[in-house]
Amino acid sequence: MNVVFLGMACLLAAAALYWALGRGTPRPAGTWAMGALLGSFALAFASYAPLFEDAIEAVVPHVARLLSNCASLAAATAVVAISFQLNLEAAEARRRIRLRLLLLAASACGMTALFVYEQMSHRSARVYALYVLLFISYLGFAVVDFLLQAVRQSKSSRRISLRIGLRTAAGGCVFALVYVAYKLTVLVSLGLGYQLVPAGSKCSSLVAAPCVFSVTSPALAVLLICLGLTLPAIVYPLSQARRRRWEMRSFDALGALWRDLTAAVPGVVLSPAGSADHDTDFLLQRRVIEISDGILVLRPYRSRAVQEAALRVFDTRTEVGAAAVEAAVVKVALAAFTTGELPEEAAPPFSGAGPRKDLRADTEWLLLVATAYAAHPGGVADAGRPEPVGN
Structure with missing residues (x-):
């Protein structure tokens, strides 16, 4: 699992650096948002790796969960920001993105405060329930927001690669909603005292419950959303090279x-x-x-x-x-x-x-x-x- 998650984290971090630094000028719309998305997903993947989790929690107990959740919210915000920048007028996109950033900042600050209080109160179940409620509320809102936009845009887009990419990203949103439903189940379990999800369990398999919901689903969501959003950027230069080759061959013929x-x-x-x-x-x-x-x-x-x-x-x-x-x-x-x-x-x-x-x-x-x-x-x-x- 260390190899899988740390390998994906390194790959996503390299892709984030490419989008942030290697796109040249002028930068296309959504460049910084895409870099933030890939960087956030890189941090989220790294936080899933047992090696990273053990190292960071040796300094601050249980902090890997906070880092992973904040990275997930940042990535969800970046996904929505990319969609706004590509499909709305610049002024309207900036207005909506500012609102999402304010909600993200409020959610992250609230989660951090609840995390600190939870540690001070010897991991109070009620405080943890509030933490989970705040996390899934914003995550679910962002995922549904992007899912609706992706489905709508995939129907109107003329580029085949963009339609396929948006539908792939929409599939990733479905896995993200599975993760949100899992977290909601944890919340209900804590609130009613049913203990439906064992506390403090470690994942040893990606296909066994509850790891299939807590780790595999968000991991698949990350992969599909990243693939869907980067597919048009990968296909475009290939199609351009193919077009230029056809043009030169036709010119000669x-x-x-x-x-x-x-x-x-x-x-x-x-x-x-x-x-x-x-x-x-x-x-x-x-x-x-x-x-x-x-x-x-x-x-x-x-x-x-x-x-x-x-x-x-x-x-x-x-x-x-x-x-x-x-x-x-x-x-x-x-x-x-x-x-x-x-x-x-x-x-x-x-x-x-x-x-x-x-x-x-x-x-x-x-x-x-x-x-x-x-x-x-x-x-x-x-x-x-x-x-x-x-x-």
Whole structure:
């Protein structure tokens, strides 16, 4: 158990330092609250370890319980603060967070005072009951507060990682409520004198009662809430790296079509944008715009005969077939533009080559066109047979 709890404490402490010191500037909303959350959970995990508990209680008897409970309240407050900062206006978030901090300070001071008095009164059961009542009242309030927000936000969020993260954190809140119910049972037991929970019992197993409620449930709550809140932050850089890789691959794949078009119509090339030239999103968007503009310039040179011949050859019910038709028409139009020969009849607008809804859709369409354009050295002749048209 020492290895599990102290290991998790060290891991959470390292994560807290990363959020507090390693996020760079400007710091995103919720950075400090997330650092406080992870730091509080690190202290709570450490207080569960028998080695830490024995060491600290050698100085102040039974103080590990107070540290663990205060850390749990601080973590619950930090969870709510993160939710406020990410989903409310800054002024409203600050107002609500200040109120929660005042309640936290009052609860921590009250618990400390009751703890000291309990030790002076030889561990009075009534004083301990008041201590537990104060602790579970604020903890339950904070957990329910965050649970309702997490469920509500998970339904409206567009990011998949955020929805999964919020639902994972909501699952952690359920385990936290199990712990609150356990503490409420302890309180009722003390008040009625039933002794439902043995006093002063040490946990030797994480799956045996009452340890499954007093230790395992809050530990699972910590893990799920931390995982749920950090999952979007972990997934985001991975998704960004994946997006940049796709952008660069798409940029390169469009190269052959872009070079032929810009060689014939150099006026479609946009002016450089300085430092933005290193942004993969900007580079790809500019290449897509330049190719689209080049294809528009070729409109008078698009042959109706070539288009009809290509329609007979390729299946336009699929995106690949439609792209092959467009590639054949563009290739012949580019050759005609180079020689200055207009077709006998210009091709009408091809429905399969219409504009897409966004940059990614435009890029994916042009990638299909560029693939078909580069795959065949010739265009489609009027009779439907391949015929070299040159590059």
